[in-house]
Amino acid sequence: MSAPDVQDRKLLSRLPAGIWALGFVSLLMDVSSEMIHALLPVYLTVGLGASALALGVIEGIAEATAAITKVFSGALSDRIGRRKELAAFGYGLAAVTKPVFPLAASLGWVVAARFIDRIGKGIRGAPRDALVADLAPPGMRGAAFGLRQSLDTVGAFLGPLAAIGLMWLFANDFRSVFWVAVIPAVLSVALLLWVVREPARPAARRKVRNPLSRAELTSLGPVYWWVVAVATLFTLARFSEAFLILRAQGAGIPLMLVPLVLVGMNLAYALSAWPVGVLSDRIGRTGLLLSGLGLLIVADLVLALAPGLAGIAVGVLIWGLHMGFTQGLLAALVAESVPEELRGTAFGMFNLVTGVALLIASLLAGALWEVYGPGATFLAGAGFAAVSAFGLLPLRRRLARAPEAG
Numbered sequence: 076m077s078a079p080d081v082q083d084r085k086l087l088s089r090l091p092a093g094i095w096a097l098g099f100v101s102l103l104m105d106v107s108s109e110m111i112h113a114l115l116p117v118y119l120t121v122g123l124g125a126s127a128l129a130l131g132v133i134e135g136i137a138e139a140t141a142a143i144t145k146v147f148s149g150a151l152s153d154r155i156g157r158r159k160e161l162a163a164f165g166y167g168l169a170a171v172t173k174p175v176f177p178l179a180a181s182l183g184w185v186v187a188a189r190f191i192d193r194i195g196k197g198i199r200g201a202p203r204d205a206l207v208a209d210l211a212p213p214g215m216r217g218a219a220f221g222l223r224q225s226l227d228t229v230g231a232f233l234g235p236l237a238a239i240g241l242m243w244l245f246a247n248d249f250r251s252v253f254w255v256a257v258i259p260a261v262l263s264v265a266l267l268l269w270v271v272r273e274p275a276r277p278a279a280r281r282k283v284r285n286p287l288s289r290a291e292l293t294s295l296g297p298v299y300w301w302v303v304a305v306a307t308l309f310t311l312a313r314f315s316e317a318f319l320i321l322r323a324q325g326a327g328i329p330l331m332l333v334p335l336v337l338v339g340m341n342l343a344y345a346l347s348a349w350p351v352g353v354l355s356d357r358i359g360r361t362g363l364l365l366s367g368l369g370l371l372i373v374a375d376l377v378l379a380l381a382p383g384l385a386g387i388a389v390g391v392l393i394w395g396l397h398m399g400f401t402q403g404l405l406a407a408l409v410a411e412s413v414p415e416e417l418r419g420t421a422f423g424m425f426n427l428v429t430g431v432a433l434l435i436a437s438l439l440a441g442a443l444w445e446v447y448g449p450g451a452t453f454l455a456g457a458g459f460a461a462v463s464a465f466g467l468l469p470l471r472r473r474l475a476r477a478p479e480a481g
């Protein structure tokens with residue numbers, strides 16, 4: 076066994092059981108969600124007659140709803156000093172709404188189910204991320220968020236794989252696949268309730284009465300707000316992955332194999348998030364974030380210009396690598412740049428701003444797709460990614476001057 080392998084095993088063993096459990100909670104819920112999400116764009120456009128622009132509106136509003144909800148759940152977790160109960164409620168709400176998808180008789184029902192499901196995601200997101208930061212040992216937040224992100228993303232490619240097998244088994248019956256997706260959602264909630272233990276709130280930690288007050292938001296600090304600004308530009312460049320599915324469908328991928336798009340993307344994401352997180356604890360985060368932006372630019376250019384399914388496959392894999400190089404690192408930067416008593420609020424505000432950016436990006440992507448075609452959509456994403464790189468240089472200087480907040 077090589078020295079790096081031994082070191083990685085030691086790192087994994089040093090991470091608390093609660094972080095592992097939260098990772099598997101995310102894994103199971105993502106298996107459920109992605110079984111549905113991998114088929115939903117085609118189900119909406121082919122089965123229910125929705126347009127690409129309508130798909131962009133649905134996806135954007137769904138994700139923006141989740142982002143807005145995260146603000147209030149994150150702030151509430153800071154006010155009451157508890158994270159697990161809110162996370163469990165959010166996961167539970169998502170599990171309860173899963174049966175609506177197979178029961179839906181019209182586009183309106185599907186939109187409503189997607190909307191409520193995203194509210195559940197919004198409720199759980201900020202408290203869960205703050206709980207990961209609370210549980211992570213000092214100097215290992217990149218590894219902790221990388222591990223949770225990797226396990227989360229394992230679920231995100233197992234879900235589409237399951238969808239492919241079940242579509243074959245059920246002869247392209249969408250509703251039967253959606254029913255099976257209910258099972259891992261229920262298991263996810265059970266694991267969170269019975270296994271995850273929240274650490275006791277330190278007696279010396281300051282109590283926050285109104286986390287969303289102007290004074291508290293100001294106390295988050297300039298480094299945090301610069302991280303939010305950079306992440307917003309990232310998000311404008313990274314619209315909904317639903318457009319990757321439509322790109323592959325337009326190139327002629329068979330209906331049953333459409334979920335392979337998310338399988339490939341999330342496989343690359345899962346394999347890269349953990350090692351990138353560990354590496355960021357050693358060498359810093361901003362250089363790796365810049366590499367992630369470069370990967371996104373390359374992915375967009377390939378998806379815009381490369382012909383055939385082989386070119387799309389390469390673009391999708393590079394897109395997944397860019398996710399592994401950016402998402403966990405941004406979460407670690409948020410956790411490190413704010414006081415620990417405001418971590419829930421910080422993650423909530425972070426997700427609100429980036430969620431609004433995702434709504435704008437999805438609307439723009441859908442409009443460009445309708446008017447100019449898929450090439451224009453991905454070229455615009457590459458342009459936003461290039462602009463984002465300029466925001467990383469001042470962030471690097473600010474991080475070098477600022478001590479870790481918590």
